[in-house]
């Protein structure tokens with residue numbers, strides 16, 4: 328019933344105004360799914376390969392589409408994703424591009440759900456999903472690779488851990504974003520927004536900590552539930568091969584671990600992503616030993632949604648959480664493998680957007696489908712609110 332009858336691919340705009348790959352999947356019974364690939368700026372060196380969209384589309388038309396049409400079934404995600412891997416033939420989607428692969432994989436899932444008449448989260452997760460919703464981690468101040476002349480730490484993320492519902496959590500993050508804007512104005516600090524819609528003021532990290540902590544506290548008082556915050560340090564972007572460079576300040580690997588451990592305690596951080604560079608499993612393990620019982624230590628560039636790298640981390644006690652970005656690994660099946668391996672081993676999966684995004688809402692459904700406790704998908708901006716609003720709709724639907 329869900330046999331794929333057509334796959335079409337095109338270039339569309341992402342939120343940075345760059346081209347990205349969009350896929351449509353049609354089934355023999357009239358099912359339809361459409362999805363677009365996101366794109367990172369602070370990419371991990373071990374990620375699957377994103378090809379220039381024109382090349383990715385041409386290669387997927389040549390190698391993948393003939394293997395899918397009239398053969399694979401949109402309702403059978405493993406079959407679709409195996410066909411994509413077979414068509415590509417490499418370990419990292421360097422032939423057809425992870426951007427073509429992930430767009431087709433997600434579009435097929437939506438076409439499968441369409442035929443079955445089920446919401447995407449239910450098609451992916453089964454009848455018993457829809458009970459648990461992720462806490463949204465909302466980027467409110469940022470710099471690094473996402474904004475020039477702003478903080479060295481890439482993301483300061485509001486974490487409304489006490490919110491009674493996903494909707495209240497989403498609105499709380501928006502209120503923290505607005506409050507940060509007000510505090511910046513009070514202090515006469517001009518601020519544009521970075522790639523993910525977070526404020527990108529030219530302030531140092533210390534002032535950003537102070538402002539974000541104050542904004543979370545103010546909003547928490549207003550809404551009456553606990554709002555902590557977290558960070559994506561994106562430490563690989565600060566790492567020069569010997570030390571971590573925060574502008575004038577340089578930190579050795581040992582100093583970096585001390586620094587992050589102190590931040591966790593001083594600010595009661597709920598979440599720290601990529602505290603050390605992407606190949607330092609030992610440093611990640613040392614930090615986990617120190618503060619792993621107090622906060623989530625999440626590997627993004629460290630694990631790149633790759634189950635093998637995650638297994639290394641699990642063996643070594645490096646971190647206690649993994650960021651899940653489907654385009655880092657190329658298919659929904661591989662992303663779900665990483666989520667399931669994480670969950671079985673006590674690692675918390677955090678489903679994530681990329682800095683370059685589209686209106687696509689697949690990750691909202693993936694988070695609900697897998698019962699992931701957190702989702703990182705921004706706070707404001709249409710490509711971010713697309714996912715947040717979808718979570719609100721799913722929650723209403725699932726009742």
Ligand SMILES: C=C(OP(=O)(O)O)C(=O)O
Nearest residue numbers: 367368369370680681682
């Ligand atoms: C979302 C992130 O940024 P990018 O998409 O640029 O990798 C991140 O580093 O977690």
Ligand SMILES: [Mg+2]
Nearest residue numbers: 559561600627
């Ligand atoms: Mg990151």
